[in-house]
Amino acid sequence: xxxITNPLEQFELHYLxxxxxxxxxxxxxxxxxxxxxxxxxxxxxxxxVDGMNDxxxxxxxxxxxxxxxxxxxxxxxxxxxLLIITNIFGMFPMGTAINSQLVxxxxxxxxxxxxxxxxxxxxHKMNFFALFLPxxxxxxxxxxxxxxxxxxxSSRAISLGLRLGANTLSGHLLVEIVASLIxxxxxxxxxxxxxxxxxxxxxxxxxxxxxxxxxxxxxxFTILTVNYLKDVIMLH
Amino acid sequence: MxxxxxxxxxxAGIATIGLLGSGIGIAIVFAALINSVSRNPSLMKTxxxxxxxxxxxxxxxxxxxxxxxxxxxxxx
Numbered sequence: 565x566x567x568i569t570n571p572l573e574q575f576e577l578h579y580l581x582x583x584x585x586x587x588x589x590x591x592x593x594x595x596x597x598x599x600x601x602x603x604x605x606x607x608x609x610x611x612x613v614d615g616m617n618d619x620x621x622x623x624x625x626x627x628x629x630x631x632x633x634x635x636x637x638x639x640x641x642x643x644x645x646l647l648i649i650t651n652i653f654g655m656f657p658m659g660t661a662i663n664s665q666l667v668x669x670x671x672x673x674x675x676x677x678x679x680x681x682x683x684x685x686x687x688h689k690m691n692f693f694a695l696f697l698p699x700x701x702x703x704x705x706x707x708x709x710x711x712x713x714x715x716x717x718s719s720r721a722i723s724l725g726l727r728l729g730a731n732t733l734s735g736h737l738l739v740e741i742v743a744s745l746i747x748x749x750x751x752x753x754x755x756x757x758x759x760x761x762x763x764x765x766x767x768x769x770x771x772x773x774x775x776x777x778x779x780x781x782x783x784x785f786t787i788l789t790v791n792y793l794k795d796v797i798m799l800h
Numbered sequence: 801m802x803x804x805x806x807x808x809x810x811x812a813g814i815a816t817i818g819l820l821g822s823g824i825g826i827a828i829v830f831a832a833l834i835n836s837v838s839r840n841p842s843l844m845k846t847x848x849x850x851x852x853x854x855x856x857x858x859x860x861x862x863x864x865x866x867x868x869x870x871x872x873x874x875x876x
Contacts, residue, residue, distance in 0.1 A: 571874055727860040734863045734870060737867075777856075780852060780855075781856065784853060
């Protein structure tokens with residue numbers, strides 16, 4: 565029998581060998597799935613990969629309307645496909661939701677912010693710091709506004725990853741808590757077992773909501789990444 | 801020791817008050833969507849991605865509170 569004593573147990577890491585645990589197993593599985601699907605698109609078109617590619621290219625084209633926008637297509641496609649495939653892997657029963665590990669998601673978002681900052685410094689040299697000076701502000705206020713804008717710019721690194729991590733974490737916890745409530749109801753008496761059957765409807769609705777959120781969060785993360793890229797490339 | 805456990809449960813309950821704000825935020829987003837689509841139904845395809853973006857941004861603030869209360873209940 566498999567008993568759940570604590571809903572946070574599903575996020576623990578189990579080591580198969582010295583280095584292989586369920587976390588990097590999912591990442592390995594993602595690489596295998598992506599390579600297989602990308603390899604098959606060379607010979608015959610794949611609906612899922614083409615759809616993802618069209619989605620990310622459309623996002624870039626609408627917000628980055630410069631000639632250099634082609635350079636960022638692969639990066640944004642990789643971000644979107646990584647998040648959506650690992651999110652869907654996490655939604656399988658007994659699967660591991662690797663996006664619930666806050667170290668991992670905040671690591672990704674911090675990497676993105678450092679990368680975009682370096683890109684902006686390379687493109688605009690010292691003019692990059694005009695990003696932190698709002699248009700039309702009085703001169704006396706500029707030194708205060710500079711630090712406020714700098715704070716809000718650097719807090720993006722935390723908030724971007726925390727949003728994804730908190731969504732996945734609380735979604736999986738909610739499913740687990742309702743499921744263990746149904747289990748407890750079923751083991752109490754015949755009357756509560758009937759009530760537990762009714763709760764299966766609630767569990768199904770929550771699960772469908774989590775499936776929708778798994779897709780929406782990958783989409784939102786991609787939109788915000790493109791927006792941050794747009795900020796440093798276009799400077800306002 | 802009992803008073804610490806009681807404080808943990810009280811804190812977890814108080815942390816869910818933040819969901820009020822996210823509820824109001826989601827309601828504002830979809831009210832604005834319905835308002836604008838009823839004025840101009842042809843804009844539905846353009847406005848829906850923005851509505852989903854606004855929904856998930858305001859929903860995530862509520863989920864931060866929910867995460868705090870779950871962590872207080874099960875991890876602390």
